Amino acid sequence: xxxxxxxxxxxxxxxxxxxxxxxxxxxxxxxxxxxxxxxxxxxxxxxxxxxxxxxxxxxxxxxxxx
Numbered sequence: 001x002x003x004x005x006x007x008x009x010x011x012x013x014x015x016x017x018x019x020x021x022x023x024x025x026x027x028x029x030x031x032x033x034x035x036x037x038x039x040x041x042x043x044x045x046x047x048x049x050x051x052x053x054x055x056x057x058x059x060x061x062x063x064x065x066x
Contacts, residue, residue: 010056017057018050025065039066 005013025044028036036044046063054060 014057014060018047022047
């Protein structure tokens with residue numbers, strides 16, 4: 001029998017995965033690198049906003065990484 005996660009747990013899992021994706025692109029925002037492109041900025045913002053539209057990994061649609 002599979003475990004049923006609470007809404008809070010589902011949101012926490014989604015936030016964890018979002019954090020991983022943001023960390024993968026942190027180097028774009030370092031001060032000693034060239035400016036980020038508009039696509040990179042939009043991607044990172046879409047990741048930060050993901051919990052405005054989704055509450056779990058069950059239905060999330062991740063933005064496409066540029």
